[in-house]
Amino acid sequence: MIQKICGNKSSGSKCFLTVAFKILLIVVAVELAEYLFTAFAGKDGSVNGLVLGILRGLIIGIGIFFLFIVKKPDVVKDEAIEEEAPAVAVDNEPIQIPNIDALTRTSNETGLTISILELMALADRYGHKLSIGMIKVDGLDALEKTAADDAMINMAGLMTESLRLPDRIGRFRDNIFMVLLPESDIEGAAIVAGRLRESLQQSNNAVSTGQVSVWIGMTEFQRGEDMQSLFDRVEAAADQSRNEDNGVCIKPA
Numbered sequence: 001m002i003q004k005i006c007g008n009k010s011s012g013s014k015c016f017l018t019v020a021f022k023i024l025l026i027v028v029a030v031e032l033a034e035y036l037f038t039a040f041a042g043k044d045g046s047v048n049g050l051v052l053g054i055l056r057g058l059i060i061g062i063g064i065f066f067l068f069i070v071k072k073p074d075v076v077k078d079e080a081i082e083e084e085a086p087a088v089a090v091d092n093e094p095i096q097i098p099n100i101d102a103l104t105r106t107s108n109e110t111g112l113t114i115s116i117l118e119l120m121a122l123a124d125r126y127g128h129k130l131s132i133g134m135i136k137v138d139g140l141d142a143l144e145k146t147a148a149d150d151a152m153i154n155m156a157g158l159m160t161e162s163l164r165l166p167d168r169i170g171r172f173r174d175n176i177f178m179v180l181l182p183e184s185d186i187e188g189a190a191i192v193a194g195r196l197r198e199s200l201q202q203s204n205n206a207v208s209t210g211q212v213s214v215w216i217g218m219t220e221f222q223r224g225e226d227m228q229s230l231f232d233r234v235e236a237a238a239d240q241s242r243n244e245d246n247g248v249c250i251k252p253a
Contacts, residue, residue, distance in 0.1 A: 107170030
């Protein structure tokens, strides 16, 4: 209780003296009020006793209110800062955030699944266009862990920059990315696939240097189909892209 009155930053002994001093001030204020009231009102037995009792209670109540209830602005500010302080990484380990991949800071499998279910519901009900893409990365196993992680982070950043603002990207598996393209038909998905491929090949990264290979498959959602059939089709497109000259396969429904 005493620490709450003084604030967390005050030491125990200093805090105790502060509280004792404030209580002493309350007592002095009560005595002074009684003296002044008696001096000006005189001594009229029962009436003065009743008024003095009420006055004493009011002064003590006000003193307790300011001493024990009202918080200092700096104390309130410190508590607010503590409550709003973000999570801090421990021992340089990535902070785990729900629905976010700790390595690439894009959506993880759970986040992607939630997003695609939402987009499918909108597309199915209102007839909106929706396409999705799968990007498979080969060759990561041949790299050291640090180099493989750097490659995934770099590719995630390059592909994110190549997408429109409404589009979404995430790490679906250890070596698989997925992109969600709301309001895009199969032709629009083909354009995005070419842009992703171009961005990865022209930048100085593991793809352009030949350390890893990237295969891109795209397909369009059809009203009435379930998520599993959509995933199966886009994965088949990504696998078929290995046989394409440009490493891209656009698979209509």
